[in-house]
Amino acid sequence: MQNSNGMIDDGASKQGRSSVFIVSARKRKLQKISQKSGEATLFLIASFVAIIVLFIFWFVARDAVPFFDSLHTFREFFTSSEWYPADDPPRFGALAIIYGSLMITVGSALIAVPMGILASICLSDILPFNVRQYVKPVIEMLAAIPSVAYGFFALVVFAPLLQNSGGPILMWAWWLIATPFLLLMVIVASELLTTSIAKGAMKKTAHLGLILILGALALLLLYFVGNHLQGLMIMSGTNALNVSIILSFMALPTIVSVSEDALQAVGRDLREGSYALGATRAETIIKTVLPAASSGILAAVILGIMRALGETMVVWMASGNSSHIPDPWFNYLESVRTLTATIAGDMGEADQVTGSARFHVLFAMGLILLIVSFVSNLISERIVVRQRKVLSGQ
Amino acid sequence: MNLGTRKLLDRSFTALGIGSIVIMGLALLVVLAPIVSKGVGALVFRETIEHRKLLSTEFHRGDGRELEKEIALSNGYRQKAFDMLAVFDQELEQMTPERQEQYRESYDQVKTALRGLLGPLPGDTDPELARNRYGQTRWDKAEEKLRELLYEQKWDYSNPDVIAKPYDVSRAPGFAGTSLVRLFPYVEQNLDKMLLPEWTFYWGFITDSSIDAHFFGGIWPEIQGTLFLAIGAMLFAFPLGVIAAVYFTEYARDGFLTSMLRSANSTLAGVPSIVFGLFGLAFFINTLHVSESKSVLAGSLTLAIMILPTIIRASEEAILSVPKTYKEASLGLGSTKWNTIMTVILPAALPGILTGGVISLGRAAGETAPIIFTAAVSVGTAIGLGDVLSSPTPALSWNIYNLASEHEAAAQIRHVQYGMVLALVTVVLLLNLSAVILRARISKKLKG
Numbered sequence: 001m002q003n004s005n006g007m008i009d010d011g012a013s014k015q016g017r018s019s020v021f022i023v024s025a026r027k028r029k030l031q032k033i034s035q036k037s038g039e040a041t042l043f044l045i046a047s048f049v050a051i052i053v054l055f056i057f058w059f060v061a062r063d064a065v066p067f068f069d070s071l072h073t074f075r076e077f078f079t080s081s082e083w084y085p086a087d088d089p090p091r092f093g094a095l096a097i098i099y100g101s102l103m104i105t106v107g108s109a110l111i112a113v114p115m116g117i118l119a120s121i122c123l124s125d126i127l128p129f130n131v132r133q134y135v136k137p138v139i140e141m142l143a144a145i146p147s148v149a150y151g152f153f154a155l156v157v158f159a160p161l162l163q164n165s166g167g168p169i170l171m172w173a174w175w176l177i178a179t180p181f182l183l184l185m186v187i188v189a190s191e192l193l194t195t196s197i198a199k200g201a202m203k204k205t206a207h208l209g210l211i212l213i214l215g216a217l218a219l220l221l222l223y224f225v226g227n228h229l230q231g232l233m234i235m236s237g238t239n240a241l242n243v244s245i246i247l248s249f250m251a252l253p254t255i256v257s258v259s260e261d262a263l264q265a266v267g268r269d270l271r272e273g274s275y276a277l278g279a280t281r282a283e284t285i286i287k288t289v290l291p292a293a294s295s296g297i298l299a300a301v302i303l304g305i306m307r308a309l310g311e312t313m314v315v316w317m318a319s320g321n322s323s324h325i326p327d328p329w330f331n332y333l334e335s336v337r338t339l340t341a342t343i344a345g346d347m348g349e350a351d352q353v354t355g356s357a358r359f360h361v362l363f364a365m366g367l368i369l370l371i372v373s374f375v376s377n378l379i380s381e382r383i384v385v386r387q388r389k390v391l392s393g394q
Numbered sequence: 395m396n397l398g399t400r401k402l403l404d405r406s407f408t409a410l411g412i413g414s415i416v417i418m419g420l421a422l423l424v425v426l427a428p429i430v431s432k433g434v435g436a437l438v439f440r441e442t443i444e445h446r447k448l449l450s451t452e453f454h455r456g457d458g459r460e461l462e463k464e465i466a467l468s469n470g471y472r473q474k475a476f477d478m479l480a481v482f483d484q485e486l487e488q489m490t491p492e493r494q495e496q497y498r499e500s501y502d503q504v505k506t507a508l509r510g511l512l513g514p515l516p517g518d519t520d521p522e523l524a525r526n527r528y529g530q531t532r533w534d535k536a537e538e539k540l541r542e543l544l545y546e547q548k549w550d551y552s553n554p555d556v557i558a559k560p561y562d563v564s565r566a567p568g569f570a571g572t573s574l575v576r577l578f579p580y581v582e583q584n585l586d587k588m589l590l591p592e593w594t595f596y597w598g599f600i601t602d603s604s605i606d607a608h609f610f611g612g613i614w615p616e617i618q619g620t621l622f623l624a625i626g627a628m629l630f631a632f633p634l635g636v637i638a639a640v641y642f643t644e645y646a647r648d649g650f651l652t653s654m655l656r657s658a659n660s661t662l663a664g665v666p667s668i669v670f671g672l673f674g675l676a677f678f679i680n681t682l683h684v685s686e687s688k689s690v691l692a693g694s695l696t697l698a699i700m701i702l703p704t705i706i707r708a709s710e711e712a713i714l715s716v717p718k719t720y721k722e723a724s725l726g727l728g729s730t731k732w733n734t735i736m737t738v739i740l741p742a743a744l745p746g747i748l749t750g751g752v753i754s755l756g757r758a759a760g761e762t763a764p765i766i767f768t769a770a771v772s773v774g775t776a777i778g779l780g781d782v783l784s785s786p787t788p789a790l791s792w793n794i795y796n797l798a799s800e801h802e803a804a805a806q807i808r809h810v811q812y813g814m815v816l817a818l819v820t821v822v823l824l825l826n827l828s829a830v831i832l833r834a835r836i837s838k839k840l841k842g
Contacts, residue, residue, distance in 0.1 A: 373661075
């Protein structure tokens with residue numbers, strides 16, 4: 001405003017202004033100071049968050065460092081799975097616990113990632129707007145239910161169910177999921193295999209024959225795997241499978257909402273270009289939209305996985321809390337123990353104030369969780385920022 | 395590929411997407427259905443006369459004269475059962491030691507089951523624990539106990555390939571030829587007259603304290619503790635969060651410092667909840683010594699840190715969604731930036747900010763891990779408002795865990811656990827529902 005009139009020299013413009021706004025120079029100065037100091041106060045309060053983050057790192061690390069006082073404990077922590085904190089001398093081998101955390105994280109990701117991506121595609125591209133309005137609250141409710149309520153469900157409802165009739169449940173799930181998939185695969189595979197044959201009666205018979213042969217193979221697969229699943233003995237319902245399923249539903253809302261944002265950010269022009277070239281909706285989504293949104297979806301997956309890794313109550317209540325590596329290593333029907341559950345469960349017995357080794361080892365576990373979550377957060381943030389730049393650049 | 399297959403693939407892709415959304419909806423139903431249906435059972439159930447006795451002695455509630463009449467009525471039927479026991483006791487004395495030995499164990503089991511059903515038998519010393527002073531207070535539990543009286547559970551180990559299965563054996567044939575045989579059909583037929591069940595709505599479940607580690611009574615201390623913790627967390631986090639959001643949206647210039655602050659915010663949002671608990675223990679209690687040990691104050695502070703990023707983000711969004719014209723009009727009229735924020739922008743953004751606040755309140759109420767080391771105790775009475783600075787409190791989320799996983803008789807008090815879960819879920823979902831309604835109103839208003 002003051003420089004809008006370039007003709008008048010500085011002094012004159014100052015004089016002119018003070019005659020327009022009847023405010024003395026001193027008062028203006030005061031106003032400016034108060035404004036600056038107000039802004040500084042706001043900045044201080046806003047930077048409070050950063051201070052807290054620093055403090056969290058500092059205080060968790062401060063209590064974690066005494067545990068790693070020698071190379072021996074460090075090596076034992078990461079390589080041994082002998083977790084006997086109450087023995088004399090105590091043994092703090094956390095390998096099985098770290099593995100347990102990894103196992104349930106991978107397990108829940110296996111369920112939540114495909115489902116979450118499919119659901120977010122459905123929300124952004126398939127469902128009409130008025131249906132979407134009813135789906136969103138469902139997802140929000142899934143996210144809002146407290147973790148201890150999920151844990152209670154896993155322990156009191158789901159675990160006995162899994163223990164008493166886990167075999168048949170798994171068999172039905174296998175049949176329900178695998179039948180349509182295999183049917184589709186048979187049809188598509190038999191068509192792809194016969195494309196090279198020239199047109200005519202020969203192609204038709206080959207096609208039909210292939211469908212029959214592959215169909216029979218698929219049925220056999222369905223039957224044998226289903227039979228095997230039905231015959232499984234589940235010794236305890238509080239196991240890695242139970243926890244993975246429940247955690248996947250807790251991670252789903254995060255994955256769905258973040259990746260839906262990523263899909264929405266892909267413009268209409270890309271979709272319309274693909275449709276104009278004659279692609280179906282599925283082809284458009286898989287070949288055009290998903291690649292364009294891939295980094296955002298990756299960020300969503302990272303955030304969802306972090307939710308599963310950092311979850312405490314469900315795993316504490318329903319994972320069985322046995323510190324050993326399942327045999328074989330992919331056996332999801334055995335009980336496991338995770339970092340979060342160990343921290344929550346052992347703190348009561350660890351000496352809270354004076355700080356024994358048992359107390360510090362729990363902070364070491366907390367530090368691991370903190371670092372993993374920090375790194376994955378940074379990565380996902382970078383990814384989102386870069387995607388925004390790429391999309392706006394186009 | 396020919397067109398038919400491509401269309402088929404397209405359809406099945408759509409079906410997959412819709413299928414996964416349907417599964418999510420079903421999962422929500424499957425989780426909520428048992429919680430709601432059995433949780434209601436903590437409030438609405440068939441109470442027996444034992445429950446009315448309990449309410450009268452422990453809470454001085456109910457019509458005393460009516461109750462005395464009922465007690466007299468039920469005692470008439472109980473006396474006959476007790477007489478049968480007395481007759482059998484005499485028979486036992488006249489038996490040879492070997493035969494006595496033969497009956498001893500199962501007779502003790504019968505007596506224990508009868509005690510569980512009706513309360514102390516005549517001649518028993520007054521039990522110390524409240525759970526043993528009364529019989530079954532709920533008719534559904536009484537029916538379970540009746541099964542225990544009538545049948546003995548045995549385990550079938552005959553097939554080594556299958557996990558052993560339980561099966562029931564009737565107790566009556568074991569006492570064939572003695573007078574006790576008559577007891578079993580008598581109790582089975584007259585149990586409703588001994589216990590006089592009636593449908594009731596036990597509102598005391600919400601307002602009463604618990605008796606004998608949640609065997610009887612209500613969950614008021616837990617509800618109150620949850621309210622204290624959640625509201626306390628909001629008191630700290632809400633003003634801080636809103637001010638930080640104002641800074642980020644109105645004052646912060648794009649630059650290194652601002653982007654650092656922003657990524658600090660998202661880092662804080664991603665920290666696992668149990669690590670907040672560790673931090674609260676290490677910082678608020680062991681370093682700052684805000685209280686000697688666990689306290690509501692320490693728990694609230696920890697929860698406040700946890701919900702701060704959510705509040706900041708929601709407030710930022712709310713402020714950004716205020717139309718630019720509002721701000722320009724205010725500045726154009728000559729008001730200062732601060733004035734514009736206080737009188738134009740914040741009032742317009744308030745519903746959105748409140749929405750974020752309400753959702754965060756729900757999150758603070760439902761979260762367990764941060765309060766394990768900082769605020770929660772398993773058993774306790776409701777604390778007064780003056781004690782929040784120094785004393786820990788029971789809280790819904792923590793006590794659900796504690797009752798379900800660590801209580802010595804967790805299987806016997808399932809109804810209390812379900813009731814607690816229902817209370818917590820109701821609070822959280824109601825808060826979220828009000829947020830949804832608020833948001834719908836805002837979008838209507840902004841559309842005009």
